[in-house]
Amino acid sequence: MAVVWDMSQWTQAWRIDSLQPTVRSSGTRTTTSGTIMYGRTAGGANQSVTNGNSNSGANSGGGASGGAQGHDKLKIGFCTDLDKSVLVNNFEKRGWHQVNGDDDWHFYWAGVQTCRNIFSVDSGYRMHDNQMINHFPNHYELSRKDLLVKNIKRYRKDLERDGNPLAEKTESNNSSGTRYLYLDFVPTTFVLPADYNMFVEEYRKFPLSTWIMKPCGKSQGAGIFLINKLSKLKKWSREAKGPFHPQIAKESYVISRYIDNPLLIGGKKFDLRLYVLVASFRPLKAYLFKQGFCRFCTVKYDTSVTELDNMYVHLTNVSVQKHGGEYNTLHGGKWSVQNLALYLEGTRGKEVTDRLFGAISWLIVHSLRAVAPVMASDRHCFECYGYDIIIDNALKPWLVEVNASPSLTSTTVNDRILKYKLIDNILSVVLPPDGVPDVRWNKVPSADALGNFELLIDEELAAQDEQHQNSSSNTHSKTSKMGSRWK
Template sequence: MVHPTKIRTSISLSSAVEINTTSALANHAIEAATEEMVQTFQPELQVDIKAKISALVSEVATSSTADRSKMSYCTDLDKSVLISNFEKRGWSQAGPDDDWNTKQSLCSLLTINHFPNHYELSRKDLLVKNIKRYRKELEREKDPLAERGDAPGKYIYLDFIPVTFVLPADYNMFVEEYRKSPQSTWIMKPCGKSQGAGIFLINKLSKLKRWSRESKTPFNPTLVKESYVISRYIENPLLIGGKKFDLRMYVLVTSFRPLKAYLFKLGFCRFCTVKYDTSIQELDNLYVHLTNVSVQKHGGEYNCMHGGKLSVQNLRLFLEGTRGKQVTDNLFSNICWLIVHSLKAVAPVMANDRHCFECYGYDIIIDNGLKPWLVEVNASPSLTSTTVNDRILKYKLIDNIISVVLPPDGIPDSHCLAKTGAIIQDFDVEHQDVKE
């Protein structure tokens, strides 16, 4: 996006793409769309934004017929899988001189690839908070989904995230849990970072205390620089070839209320380059424990031909051959289950803008018992292509997203994201709430 802070300061758009057409709108439709959109901005900006929109109504209304029927896009992410999909549809790119943000803010034909507060799902501490709240709400309602297991704190149906605490706020609760099983390993992650940055493992409380001392600022020794989540480490991950891996699954959400989500069929596994080893000597070896490509590509064993990746289809074939078809089907059903309920957990707090859609990158680890665990959710999954197969997959992903989000004629309208007749291709309709 061109200068996102000038207009949509209430929205974080790290890899935003806006798709638009400047069709003429009736005055009452413009006013309704304007009022709805203005409410999504910070209160102190609303008057100024509304004035700018009103000043531009006459300019848009008098634009030429040719201009009004032309599709255009704006992106701050120059990735080939994006641009090639736009160009094959004959779309034109809006440049920095087109005042894109201001002109298009008034138009109900705007479609943007992020929900305003997507961080409720993608920020690690908020994801945990929302899932915990979701469980408690279901318990209060005596919903059978919230049935407890035999072990303290365990859920039978909603146990899909490791035991997690937010530091420093939950430090005392973490220590209490740690002392129940002092031999366990825990993994620390900064709440607001990605691509493996700032992650480390601990197996002793003294290491956490040392981190706490090192994290305090010189100006305020009681203030920790940033929040972390600390989770019980999955020490028995499923291994292939002796190496740890996780799954990257893509989920498209076009509405949170009602919830409508699609699961992309063509996910992949990301492998570590060094064989799994739980010994203390390897506790700090990120090439053993972290599957992020941004970490593994710096290792001496990294293979740039396949990028340390395996398709989900091939994983499924491998598991069917080694574990059996029934348990493999159960695994993938459980993956769909955790995706749906993680989305339901955040649905009440998400700003459900009808002009928005979002593709999330789900990171999932499978343990040796074929139980899936949700690790984190990315609101801006990487579109960088590290291999030929990677490029093909991500091109198809973007192509399918556009086909779902836009109607067949390629021109969005204010209700297009809620339509059920979209072309789905490589997406499965994973969940769709039915209105009573």
């Protein structure tokens, strides 16, 4: 289905002024879309490069076009563990040359294990100011399923302890007790075997519920299965302790309440894969790639017990679906997010659609805020995360998981174009305007350098805005305490 989409409309769908919710404070209802941390065109006075080696005339745009005018003697060497043309072609387009990891490199697109080795205390490796790498040292705080849940739970508890209105609770419809009114974006989840007794207690309150089991350290649908009876979990536990599965016994699993009322299109379940670029965790600087996509199951959704083990019904991972008999190699079972927005506007209305995408942005920002305090925010690092999100039939988004190494394999022509553009735009955002890696740069890309990325949050710019607002007027000091919704 070929659809022409007006990207200006798409941008508006993701702006902060369309987001929910409003936060209640002191008995009044106050909208909190005040500061411009989302959808802001970065640049202006903060746009100049702080690179001590660069010429003042070298600030001509994003990383792709700036070249190395301010570093005439610096020939940029790149290194990568992945033999992917979308990477190498983008690097070579910039005039970079490939080197080995043992050589003097400036830009390393590494696998997670290589990154851990580089940052290991035992390695003794120290990066210089003109080196960048594509992972944060402890990215697993966000990408491991058990740690993500732990960090989000801690984040909510900290806000609750501080009396922050974001931690307000309300009565829950489908689980015991209460739920968070504004931060309820992950399904009820327990870590096994540690939380087994708590899980059993929750399960017995809702014995007809379905749960999904996932190994904490795996991806691409490996090791996932659904259960709707406690006996099935006990059977799995017994088998896991047997001599044929010694590796399973050592693994931690998360077990989450299954979203059994997903939004269906054409009768099929789908999820969203969105790309989120983090340039810094402290201060938090994050960007959303507007060209995400939906991944569809190849078999129509069916909640019957007979289909509980049919992963072609329940798992949207391309690595799973491509082995199904109904898999379409032409479109790869994918649909652009722009097409999804257009479909929802036509079937549910624009206001509801805008609110959904606003809630997705809200979800992403607060998941990043949850891990920011424990993340090692090294200035040499940036990271592109693959966010997997399920939308239920009430148009509520749920965070399923976050991938630190989203696949760069292309399954279709459109997929290849998208991922080539993704890498190109990442480089333009994280590199200074002259295109030379430099950790002394203030990491504020120009509007042109953003490409298809849009600013989700920049705490540094927001703090400057707030400081400016406070200095320009003291008469509104009481009403401005709520500040931005992202706080």
